[in-house]
Amino acid sequence: xxxxxxxTEWINIEVDGAVMAxxxxxxxxxxxxxxxxxxxxxxxxxDSVLAAAERLAAFGVTVLVPDLFYPTEPRAHxxxxxxxxxRGLELLRTLDRPGVLADxxxxxxxxxxxxxxxxxxxxxxxxxxxAYYAATQLPLNVVAAFYPGWLTNTEIPLSTPxxxxxxxxxxxxxxxxxFGGLDPLIDAEAREELEKALSDNNIDHExxxxxxxxxxxxxxxxxxxxxxxxxxxxxxLVNLLRA
Numbered sequence: 001x002x003x004x005x006x007x008t009e010w011i012n013i014e015v016d017g018a019v020m021a022x023x024x025x026x027x028x029x030x031x032x033x034x035x036x037x038x039x040x041x042x043x044x045x046x047d048s049v050l051a052a053a054e055r056l057a058a059f060g061v062t063v064l065v066p067d068l069f070y071p072t073e074p075r076a077h078x079x080x081x082x083x084x085x086x087r088g089l090e091l092l093r094t095l096d097r098p099g100v101l102a103d104x105x106x107x108x109x110x111x112x113x114x115x116x117x118x119x120x121x122x123x124x125x126x127x128x129x130x131a132y133y134a135a136t137q138l139p140l141n142v143v144a145a146f147y148p149g150w151l152t153n154t155e156i157p158l159s160t161p162x163x164x165x166x167x168x169x170x171x172x173x174x175x176x177x178x179f180g181g182l183d184p185l186i187d188a189e190a191r192e193e194l195e196k197a198l199s200d201n202n203i204d205h206e207x208x209x210x211x212x213x214x215x216x217x218x219x220x221x222x223x224x225x226x227x228x229x230x231x232x233x234x235x236x237l238v239n240l241l242r243a
Contacts, residue, residue, distance in 0.1 A: 004029060006057040008050075013066070015106045021075055022107065023050055023065040025057035026114075034141075034241055035116025037107045037134075038065045039127025041216075042088025044076030048219040049124065056122070059238050062114055064107045068095060068130065080222060092126050096157045097133065104134045118142070120173065122237065125149060125216065128177075129158055136170035144176040144237050147183055147215050152190045168197040175205035176240050178233050180213030180226075208236065 005028035012019045023045065027033055036056060040049040045067055053063040069076045069091045076091060078084035108119050120142035123131030128148030135143040150159045158164065175198060179191055191209060198205040210217065210229040217226040218233055 003058045004060060006054060008054060008057075011110075013106050013110055015102050018071070020070045020103060020106070021067045022110075023053060024063070025050075025053040025065075026062040027057060027060055032115045032117050033060050033062045034118045034120065035062045035064070035108075035111030035114065036119075036241070037104055037111070037121045037131075038063055039121065039123030039130040039134075040065060040068060041125040041127055042092050043078040043080065043084055044069055044073075044088065044091070046077055046080075048221065049127075052122075052124070052219070055234070056241075059241065061241060062111060062116055064110060066103050066107050068100065068103060068127070071099065088126075092158075093156055095130075100130055100158065101134065101137055104130070105138060108138065108140075120144070120241070122146075123148060124218070129156075129164065132175075133158060133164050133167070135173060135175065136164070136167035139172055141173045142176070142240055142243075143171070143173060144178070144240055146178045146218055146233065147180060147186055148177070149185050152193045165193060165197050168203065169201045171198075171201070171203050173204075174240065174243070175203055176236060177205070177207045178218070178236075179207070179209045180215055180217050180229075181209050181211035182213060183215040185215050206236075208233070 008025045056063045072094045118141040121131040122144045124146045128145030131145045151164045213229045214224040218230040
């Protein structure tokens with residue numbers, strides 16, 4: 001895959017009688033491409049996640065970014081501020097497993113309708129949790145999660161009634177996880193639990209830790225952006241999608 005021209009648009013996807021907006025980014029040239037669903041952070045449909053979708057599309061991928069918060073606050077676009085973070089956490093706590101699974105399933109069907117040669121998911125932070133959970137329940141070829149939180153505890157509805165990590169055995173595709181060693185939200189113990197769960201269940205996986213990186217290191221425009229780690233992660237992600 002190499003950088004190519006892309007087109008973007010907003011589309012509507014029906015989910016159990018409701019309508020969910022999704023941002024679509026795809027190569028401009030006709031053809032069959034891998035399909036990827038992207039799970040956004042607690043900040044919703046922020047410009048950063050849309051830019052990530054466009055970057056993926058330029059590598060030759062059809063990308064959908066569903067509006068996971070649509071039942072409560074459609075097209076939420078929250079600022080990187082304490083207030084935005086608090087509102088994002090409130091919205092995150094409105095999500096449950098059946099609802100998220102229905103949303104991701106509908107996106108996968110849309111990708112297949114667009115002749116995706118394979119289907120996978122990429123998620124960032126809270127969206128990384130969604131991606132990991134979706135991989136335990138759905139036949140994803142690949143899943144990549146950047147600093148996914150709450151996988152080893154029951155602090156949000158998505159990680160109940162049992163921690164999401166306990167469903168690891170259901171994963172059938174390849175898993176790539178990225179973490180920052182300085183991330184206070186996902187400590188070494190949690191990372192070790194994930195490594196053990198994936199290994200014990202013979203999941204094809206790689207867990208990458210950038211020891212000097214904080215949470216959220218991959219998006220430009222933030223104080224915690226670390227370009228050297230972000231670019232390495234992007235290279236690894238593209239190689240995963242190439243396989």
